[in-house]
Amino acid sequence: MEQASLDFNLDVEYNIDTSTNKYLSRLETYGEANYDLIIAIGYMWNDAVLQASDKYPNTKFILVDNELTETKNNVISIIFDVDEAAFPIGFLSAWWADAQGVDTPKTAYVGALEIPQIRQFTEPFNNGVNYYNDKYSKNVNTSGVYAGSFFDEELGKYLCDSLINTGADIIFAVGSETASGALLQAKHNNVWGVGTDVDQYFSFPEVAEIMLTTAIKGLDNSIYDVVKSFTENKFNGGTTYHGKLDNSGVSLAPYHNADLIVADSIKTEVENIKVQIINGNLSSGWPD
CATH class of the missing domain: 3.40.50.2300 (Response regulator)
Structure with missing residues (x-):
């Protein structure tokens, strides 16, 4: 403004x-x-x-x-249209989980409420994971939970910890204070995370070191x-x-600390995915 x-x-x-x-x-x-x-x-x-x-x-x-x-x-x-950012983030997160070298790589999300505004992040995220699997013949699992509240940091921590204990290699945290709790727990467990709305590398410095990217609302x-x-x-x-994406109303934040870790081929493919979404050649799957 x-x-x-x-x-x-x-x-x-x-x-x-x-x-x-x-x-x-x-x-x-x-x-x-x-x-x-x-x-x-x-x-x-x-x-x-x-x-x-x-x-x-x-x-x-x-x-x-x-x-x-x-x-x-x-x-x-x-x-x-946050789904346009969440889909390539799901692809990126699937690669991240796959790159950890574990037997059963897994992405996961913690959402505040199971409402359209949150599902528009989480469901295209899952679709992006599946796109990665289809493209590279992989089998990265994805799962998630909804907390039932925007404003329960402790519950966000608990749910995140449960997902990590069942094998989650990266956490997509969606929804206010509950999401903040999930990211704090991810950091505590030495697991990387993805945020929403504003670049949380800057807006939430307590978790900056584990932020892979953020689905930004412009x-x-x-x-x-x-x-x-x-x-x-x-x-x-x-x-x-x-x-x-095409009017900078949504975007992906820079990779920051992960920039030297993310493979150049994956960076290129993320950009290709964004172009395909803008051109109408690839759908995020939202709405169904």
Whole structure:
């Protein structure tokens, strides 16, 4: 948003308050002040945006990381096709497990809740593992569990430890504090991990040394594109913007500490997979 404010000469105000759930009143503050564009980030804003968009029809709204449950002509939703990143990560993770030289290589995931937003990571991840197996005639196993909570770090640790004790060679951790617990446990067990949303090598330095990569949601790039359309009077209200590989809305983080470990041939194949997904020649398998 900072870059957009500079590029388009915008006056920007922020209301970052994680201590309250007064979503509608926070939107009303800006609606009453006649702000032209209001951005709300997260699925929890859905109902508030629905109400505020009716109350302030001349104000434009962007709902990020959730598709509005009703169509509103002054609202654009931004969602992220994270399956396009999770599939090549599954392929990469299968190679990583296979490269450990164990008899039964295995990838595993810890997901917060068994909901579409989490399954869009985990199921294409599994599909990527299977793609590796098919391509190289391998038999890397994959499994996973859902914790039933976003906010249980200790449960994330417990579930991760259980998966590692049953042979997991790498852990894909998906979903807030529960995922953080899984990555912390992976580090404790000297097992590498994969994160989500933002490059966790930087955002979660406690586990940086075991991060293979991260499935990134490019909030900055996607919000920039939609704000740009607003400044050009091309705001296409009532639609959904998809953050994808081809518009940098999703991506894979650099390999960081693993860069010298990952085989060049696998790096090349990961890039080939991304190109095939962008060109429509390879499907992540999501949705079924």
